[in-house]
Amino acid sequence: MQEQAYEAIRGGSDTLIIAPTAGGKSEAALIPVLDDILKTGAKGVACLYLSPLKALINDQEERIATFCRPTGLSLAKWHGDVPKGERGWNPDDAPQFLLITPESLEVLLHEHGPVAALTHLRYVIVDELHAFVESERGVHLRILLDRLDRIAAAPVQRIGLSATVGNPEEVLAWLSGGRGSRRLVAVPAPATEKKFRFVIEPDPGRRIDALAGLVSGKKALVFVNSRSTAESILQEAAGRIKNLHIHHSSVAPAKKREAEEASHGAGGACIICTSTLELGIDIGDLDIVVQVGPPDSVSSFLQRMGRSGRRDQSAFVAWLLADPKELLTSCAVIECAREKRIEPLRPPEKPWNVLVQQIFLHVLSASRAGRGTIVRDLLSLFVFSHFSVEDVDRLLSSLVSAGYLSADGEMLVLGPEAERVFGRSNYRELYSVIPGGGEYRVVTPDGEVVGSLDARFAHRTEPGNFTLGGATWSVVKCDESHNLVVVVPGGHNKGISRVFWSAGGEAALSPVICGAVQRIIARGGTDLPLSETDAEALREAIGAFPASIGEQGLFVRKERGHAGPEVVVYSFAGSRINQVLALLLRGALGRGRVRYDDYRVRVFGAGKAGVAEHVADALHKIPALPPGEASAFLPLPAPDPWKFARTLTEEQFRAMVSTDYYCTADVLQALARTPVVVLHGEEPGPGAGA
Incomplete structure (x- = not known):
């Protein structure tokens, strides 16, 4: 992989390097860049290393310095946690390598002194490229790349690094922008043994017992799908798991560094974490990765699994699951990973x-x-x-x-x-395009940073105590004018509120995973080597769905629920798409109520006789709706997730959310290609108790 990357980069091509976690991507990019700088000399900044996370920059600094020091090249980092006095340089003493985030690069481009050092820029390395592509930060990144071309004496060569991309050629085209030659370097990793263990435990207390047994005495990462879940598990596991830490985006940087350092120490260490440890931050060699509940994407799973199995050891992932349905989803995730079915990345179209x-x-x-x-x-x-x-x-x-x-x-x-x-x-x-105001910084009276809280949680009428980062805190003051919460260590006499965040909660399963679930149901099982207990649990989960569901299509059935008859559309599209489908279906029917989850859309009150056929007919007609009429069925979301949305007219805002939030055109096109099948015979449905 490094040989192919060297050939591509030294040949002048924009390059996307894809390799598993710990597969040597950083070295593959650095070696040809260093080679060129050493052979031809460098005046000013020759290479920018762009990262999605400040923590990743801090982690990579020493790794890149290991290459630079012996060759006499210098490097510097520039982001919000670097003291202002350490940002910048003398005109004749600019570093050859600059490690920076997109937001800090935007700041740098507006500072007349430092920006002059970019006129001789030759290379930009974008680490963890997949973390940018689908977001507005990715749009901002692409703008910055174009602006660098205008500042530099010649077009700046672009190098992207990623472990997981479902549509690499399209992502490379997006990165390059049609400027010249481009090369994809994607060398498949050699097949290695992967070990999985499933633990299904409905009782929350016994799940913590199981978790303690899995990680005892081991170096372990425990991945959860939300910050709230991470805090809850940390609180419940405190005192039961030794050397226990937490790592997520709302924990203070010092607390995260403490967790990262613990993973490098002697003996066992367990970190409860979210996607913040999916990316390339070095946490050493692990004995086990624990996945609590199924992840929301195959890409996330591959990143998480890639954290174990280094140093010629087998990757070992233990799945801690609440019920057989989660086992079904987990099997679908593993099948997709095995078959290299990874979510395609779709950049925003109307930013x-x-x-x-x-x-x-x-x-x-x-x-x-x-x-x-x-x-x-x-x-x-x-x-x-x-x-x-x-x-x-x-x-x-x-x-x-x-x-x-x-x-x-x-x-x-x-x-x-x-x-x-x-x-x-x-x-x-x-x-920055990252919205502010949604979170409040949490500090002690002495100015120690504890982390951040959701604004809604900070404004509770009865604050009480709460846990954050493994400690209990009590609110002294909530300062709205400065988005600040002052806290002191709390006692346990008032009760402890469960902390929550409005953004970044439990995410929807990707359509790729849901499609694999549909195929497992249609086949009646999986060929993964399961124990008899797990195989029985999987059969139970499959049995909750209609027996006549096929591998493709929308399957419509009238069912008897506790609230009366309902029509269920088994779509297996993920709740993001099912939300749009439900809203369009309600608009097309002109009556009834709808609910949705990752696997189905439920319609209530749509009639009595022939109601399943009526819903199926509406599904056939929806793809023919003009885009404007379809968009009218979709309510405008709150503008808060978009930093500058309140400056837009309603027409502009609706065009943006219809295209890039609801993805209306994509849903209509997919629906037009998907057969609709009515399953006859009313039965009690799996959603009867939901």
């Missing part, structure tokens, strides 16, 4: 939210800017190339009307509304 950010930054950097110049510059960027001149011009007009911009003829400046909303701290909020 109006990021377009607003870039308009503000364009005007801010120039103090005032001509309307025509703004339109031309933005439409020349790859991510906005499919927008029209009229799209951008209408957006500029609406921003002027709302007071976000002020016009002096053709010249535009930031308006009073932009100053009111974004003007604090020299418009620092404009440098």
